[in-house]
Structure formats: C-alpha cells, structure tokens
Amino acid sequence: MAKSSNARMGTFAVFGVAVLVNLVLSIFLLDQVRRTRQEVSDLSRELASKQDVAMLRPLRVNEILERRCTRCHTDQRFAKLTGMGRPEILETIQRMREHPGSNIPSSEVREIQAALLVFRCIACHGEGVLSQIVLMPPEDRVRFLRDKVRMPDSGFRTDQVGELLRAFETLVDRPKN
Amino acid sequence: MEARRSIFRWKSTLVAIAIIGGTFTLARFAFGIGAIANVNNAYPWGWWVGFGVLSFIAFGGCGFTLALLVEIFGQHRYAPMVRPAITMGLLLYLGYVVILMIELGRPWMGWIIFFSWQPTSALFEVAWCATLYTTVLIIEFGSVAANHYRWRRSARILGMVYLPAVVVGVSLSHLHQSSLGTLLTIVPLKVDSRWWSEVLPATFLTSSYMAGLSLVTIEHVLATHYLRLKPRVDLLGGLARFQIGLIVIFLTLRIGSLVYEGATDAALRFDWLSFLLWTEIIVGFLVPLALFSIPDVRQNKWALFASSCLLAGGILLTRLNTAVFGMRVKHWESYQPAIGEYATTFGVLATLVLIYGFAVRRLPIHREEPLDEDPAPGIAPHAAKAAV
Structure with a gap:
C-alpha cells in the first residue's frame, strides 16, 4: 500500500x-x-561600419595595462612616459619586473611596451578609432602615422614613427586571450 | 538507546567542526585575513558574505515569518512553531554577526555603525535593521526564558513589550531582507544578467519567507524525531501550502525578470553559469513546487522534510549565484574559497546547532506530546512534563 x-x-x-x-x-x-x-x-541598411569590422580585432591597450600595470600605478603615472622612446620604456618595464610580486612574464614585455607607447594615442583617440589602423594597407598605415606624429602636441618625435608602427604591429599580431 | 547513540555521534562531529572553525578564527585574528581566506579585490564578497551573511539572514527569517503568520495574520494554530523559529532566528542572526566580525576583523570597532549616519546607504540600513532586529529577537526569546525560570519581574516586562516587539521585528525584517537585494540592485554591472534584476529586493524578501518556512519544517521533523515527540504533520502540511504560493510568486518574479531584462538568451547558453541557473530553478524550486502540490507529500513528514531541504538548497544556491558565482569580473580574475573560509562558517554553524540542541533540552521550546508513554529520560523533559 x-x-x-x-x-x-x-x-x-x-x-x-x-x-x-x-x-x-x-x-x-x-x-x-x-x-x-x-x-x-x-x-539598418548598412550592416557593418568600418568601426564595427575594426572592433572584431581590438588593440586591447587598456586591458594589457589594466592587467599588468594599473594594479599598482594610476593612469597618471603613465603620463610620465611621454617623451620616452622604446629603449627607455623597455628599461622601465625591466625595472618593474624586478619588483617582488610584479608577476610580469618575459613573454609579455614586448606587448606591454607597445601598449605603453600606444597609450599616448588613446589620450586623444579612442581604442576603437585606433583599431581601424588594422584595416589599412601597410603603406597607408605608415603615411597615416607619419601625418599624426607631425601634428603639434602629438607627444611623439618625428623619428618615432617606426617605433609606433612596430608597436601597432605587435598589438595587432598578439594572440587573442 | 539507538537515538541517544546517534545524538552522541552527531554531537561529537559538531564539536570537532566547531573546534576546527575556532582554530581558524584564532589564526585569522593572529595572522590577518590573507592567512585563511582567498577573497580578493575582484571577489570581495566571497563565501563569507554569500553563505555566512546572505544565507544566514535568509534562513534567520524563520523568526519573523512565523511571528507574522501567527501574531499578525492570526494563524494561531501555528503557535507551537513560533518558539523554535524565534530561537533559530536569534541563533542565525548571532551567527551572521560572528561571521561578519571574523571577516571584517575588528569587532571592537562595530559601534561605529551607529554614529556613521548614512540614511541613503542600503548597507547602512541592513546593518541598523539587522542589529535592531537581533535585539527584538533577544526580547522575544527572553520572554520564553524568563517565564521558564520564573523571573517574574522580567517576565512581566517582557510580556508587556512582546507584541510591540513582534510588530517592530516584522517591520525591521521586511526592511533589511529586501535591502539585501537592493545592495545588489545598485551594482547592475557587477552581477551577471541571469541574476541581476530590478525586482531583486522583492525576490530576496520572498525567498526569505520560503527559507524561514523550510527551516521550520526541517527543524520540526528532526527535533520531533530525535526528541521522540509527536510531529505536527497537519501544521507542516499547512506550511507547505503557503510554500506553494510563495514559490509561485518567487518564480513569477524570477522568470518574469529574466524575460524583462532580456536575459533569456544568456539563460539558454551552454555554460557553467546557465547550469547553475537551471539547477537552481529546476532542483531548487520546480521540484519542491511539484512535491508540495501533491496531497500525499503534504501528509508525510519525511517527504515534507526532503522537499524543504531541496527548497532550502535552491534558496542557498540563488544567494550564492547572485553574490558570488554570478559576479562579473575580468576574465583573468579567479576565486576559490579557502579551507579557512569553509572552516569558520561551518564552525559557527556547528556551534549554533550545539547551542540550539542545548536550548531545546533546557527550555520549553518544543511542547509537542511525547511519542511513547515512557520517553527516554533526559531527552525530552519538557515534553514528558507536558504529558504528565
């Protein structure tokens, strides 16, 4: 039952x-x-804009800095890097790596350096705008960066175009996390 | 004899858990929070808040739910369940305070909350209401102790303030139980879309009613089993009927908010969080709803016990999902509760169960009739007295 x-x-x-x-x-x-x-x-009639396509492969500058730098430093500290070239920035990163607990692997030094260099561009242009550089053919990319660097208050010297170009290529080519 | 042996085994296990928890607590105060916990900047609300605070307060709602039912809504047939509910409510609120103090690490600074006037802060409201409500619970429980030990003057004073205290207690509980939901409503970008909604205060309040009634059912079945008392299955069946209504209200709010907030696509995704969501909804709410709806279940104390355990588990999982698992953090952040976090919360829980067991044997908390003519001596003296 x-x-x-x-x-x-x-x-x-x-x-x-x-x-x-x-x-x-x-x-x-x-x-x-x-x-x-x-x-x-x-x-909408226009299914995707140039910016939409660019955002498929974002530069993720802020993400790199947030992961490795902003836990200890404020954004204002990066302003001090203005005027520094690639070797000085690399030296600074190496110095930071020596701090106990900094936890910066050697494999990420190049992209952190690139992110710090490109960070200056973000002061005026958003990450989305910068990502559009990805879509440009190489010769247009060089011309575009040269024009931008020549602008007054760009924060770069004219001989830094090559460095800036390499930094963009590093960020564009980095594997997706 | 078998029952006494079983109680002894349980007691020894609980004492061991309490000692381990106490050791970790001492380590926390001696070496700092980092020594025993994994909470971090991304997950500041870890196991301690998800389980120790949000869940203890939810289940501590048993006191106000039963007081509301009996004293305010006039359902006096449930009166035999008020004392156990108030005792459990008091202990759970004290347990929540202890866990909070272990987490914050500076119990001697607790008084500051009363002088930091922040009336627009949800956390401030929770702190004030929870503190005042604990005082109300002490008054309600104090009247039981005063009557039992024949402290006539105290009993008279407490008897005079009992009903106003109940009204104040029920009001304060409604405020802080819903404000716990408000705490999460104000951080829409921190909580996953599957759990964040504008009706979180209402779902938190409804789930606290359900948690309270579940705990009362679980306690009644276990207490009458171990103390060899006659269980009031008719009353438990009545509570189950209330649970049906509450689960329907809760699920309507929950499913409705998922649809309204546009989170149904996230809910149908194949990932870990959706698995948690569906476990919560199906195992924690739909299964108990189906079970409580069956008349045979409502007349069977162990079926009611199992259904209430499932519902209690569902509420616990909802709180943990909302405050811990569903926290949106950067993808490289992680959190796994440390052994110390588990040990301290379970240590506090074990201590509460031990104190409750002691109180049940010393005070007339359960006044049901004994099962046998000659109950085992020392197990249920009040029940034996009542039978005489």
Whole structure:
C-alpha cells in the first residue's frame, strides 16, 4: 500500500516537474522568437561600419595595462612616459619586473611596451578609432602615422614613427586571450 | 538507546567542526585575513558574505515569518512553531554577526555603525535593521526564558513589550531582507544578467519567507524525531501550502525578470553559469513546487522534510549565484574559497546547532506530546512534563 502511494507520488512529481520545466522553456523560447523578430526588423541598411569590422580585432591597450600595470600605478603615472622612446620604456618595464610580486612574464614585455607607447594615442583617440589602423594597407598605415606624429602636441618625435608602427604591429599580431 | 547513540555521534562531529572553525578564527585574528581566506579585490564578497551573511539572514527569517503568520495574520494554530523559529532566528542572526566580525576583523570597532549616519546607504540600513532586529529577537526569546525560570519581574516586562516587539521585528525584517537585494540592485554591472534584476529586493524578501518556512519544517521533523515527540504533520502540511504560493510568486518574479531584462538568451547558453541557473530553478524550486502540490507529500513528514531541504538548497544556491558565482569580473580574475573560509562558517554553524540542541533540552521550546508513554529520560523533559 505504502509502495503504491510512493510510486504515485513519484509519478506525479516527475510529471509535474516536466510540465513546469516545459512551461519555463516555452516562455523563454517565445521571448527569443519575439526578440529575434524585433532585432531583424531593427536591422539598418548598412550592416557593418568600418568601426564595427575594426572592433572584431581590438588593440586591447587598456586591458594589457589594466592587467599588468594599473594594479599598482594610476593612469597618471603613465603620463610620465611621454617623451620616452622604446629603449627607455623597455628599461622601465625591466625595472618593474624586478619588483617582488610584479608577476610580469618575459613573454609579455614586448606587448606591454607597445601598449605603453600606444597609450599616448588613446589620450586623444579612442581604442576603437585606433583599431581601424588594422584595416589599412601597410603603406597607408605608415603615411597615416607619419601625418599624426607631425601634428603639434602629438607627444611623439618625428623619428618615432617606426617605433609606433612596430608597436601597432605587435598589438595587432598578439594572440587573442 | 539507538537515538541517544546517534545524538552522541552527531554531537561529537559538531564539536570537532566547531573546534576546527575556532582554530581558524584564532589564526585569522593572529595572522590577518590573507592567512585563511582567498577573497580578493575582484571577489570581495566571497563565501563569507554569500553563505555566512546572505544565507544566514535568509534562513534567520524563520523568526519573523512565523511571528507574522501567527501574531499578525492570526494563524494561531501555528503557535507551537513560533518558539523554535524565534530561537533559530536569534541563533542565525548571532551567527551572521560572528561571521561578519571574523571577516571584517575588528569587532571592537562595530559601534561605529551607529554614529556613521548614512540614511541613503542600503548597507547602512541592513546593518541598523539587522542589529535592531537581533535585539527584538533577544526580547522575544527572553520572554520564553524568563517565564521558564520564573523571573517574574522580567517576565512581566517582557510580556508587556512582546507584541510591540513582534510588530517592530516584522517591520525591521521586511526592511533589511529586501535591502539585501537592493545592495545588489545598485551594482547592475557587477552581477551577471541571469541574476541581476530590478525586482531583486522583492525576490530576496520572498525567498526569505520560503527559507524561514523550510527551516521550520526541517527543524520540526528532526527535533520531533530525535526528541521522540509527536510531529505536527497537519501544521507542516499547512506550511507547505503557503510554500506553494510563495514559490509561485518567487518564480513569477524570477522568470518574469529574466524575460524583462532580456536575459533569456544568456539563460539558454551552454555554460557553467546557465547550469547553475537551471539547477537552481529546476532542483531548487520546480521540484519542491511539484512535491508540495501533491496531497500525499503534504501528509508525510519525511517527504515534507526532503522537499524543504531541496527548497532550502535552491534558496542557498540563488544567494550564492547572485553574490558570488554570478559576479562579473575580468576574465583573468579567479576565486576559490579557502579551507579557512569553509572552516569558520561551518564552525559557527556547528556551534549554533550545539547551542540550539542545548536550548531545546533546557527550555520549553518544543511542547509537542511525547511519542511513547515512557520517553527516554533526559531527552525530552519538557515534553514528558507536558504529558504528565
């Protein structure tokens, strides 16, 4: 008698849970259908802009600095790096690496140096704008950077175009985490 | 005899857990928080807050839920369950304070909260309300102790303030139980979209009612089993009916907020957080809802016990998911609770169970009739007295 009562309870419970789960899933699926219809009707004529394509491969300058530098230093400290060239920045990073607990692997030194150099550009242009450089052919990229470096208050010397170009290439080529 | 042996085994295990927890607590104060915990800048709210604070307060809601049901809504047939609920509520709130002090590490500075006037802060409200409510619980529990030990004057004073204290306690509980949800509502970018919603205060309040009723059911079944008292299955069945309504309200808010906040695509993703979400919804709420809806289950104390355990687990998982697992952090950040965090919380929990066991044997907290004519001596003296 008790066994049949338990079996009945079990059957009711399984059936009840199945119905309830089905109800929740149905609500979610209906919502998905509604949202998809909404998104399709909201699609613009221009499916993707240059910026959208560029953002598929962002430079992630802020991410690199946030991961390795900003735990100890504020952004203002990076301002002191203005005027420094590649060798000075590399020397600074090597010095930081010697601090106990800094936890900077040697494999990341190049990209941190590149990020610190490009960080100066971010003062005026967003990371999204800079990512558009990825889309440029190499000769256009050189011309573009040369024009930008020549601008007053660019923060770079004219002989640093090569360094800047290499920094961009390092950031563009870095593997995705 | 078998029951006494079983109680002794449980007691020894709890004492061992409490001693281990106490040792880790001493280590925390001697060597600092880093020595026993893994909480970090990305996960400042770790196991201690997720389990020790949010869950202890939720389950501590048993006191106000039963007081609300009996004293405010006039459901006096549940009166035999008020004393155990208030005792458990008091102990859980004291446990929460202890865990908070272990985490913060400076208990002697606790008074500062009363002089740092920040009326717009949700955390300030929680701290004030929880402190005041603990005082109310002490008053409510004190009237039981005063009557039992025949402290006439104290009993008279406490008897006079009992009902106002209940009203104040219920109000304060509503404030701080919902404010715990507000704490997370104000950080929409920190909580995963599957758990963040504008109705978090309402879901936290509803889940505290459910947690309270679940704990009362679990305690009643275990206490009557070990003390060899007649369980009030009719009352437990009644509480289960309330649970059905509460689960329906909770799930409506929960599923509704997932749809409203546009989180259904995240909920249908195949990842770890979605697994936690579905475990919480199916095992923690839908299964208990189905079980409580079956009349046979509502007349079987062990089936009610199992259903309440599932519901309690669901509430615990919801709180942990919202405050710990669902925290959005940078992808390289990680957090795994340290042994010290587990040891201190379970140590406090074990101590609370031991104190509760002691209180149940010394005070007339359970007044159900004994199962046998001749109950085992020393196990349920009050029940035996009541039978005589």
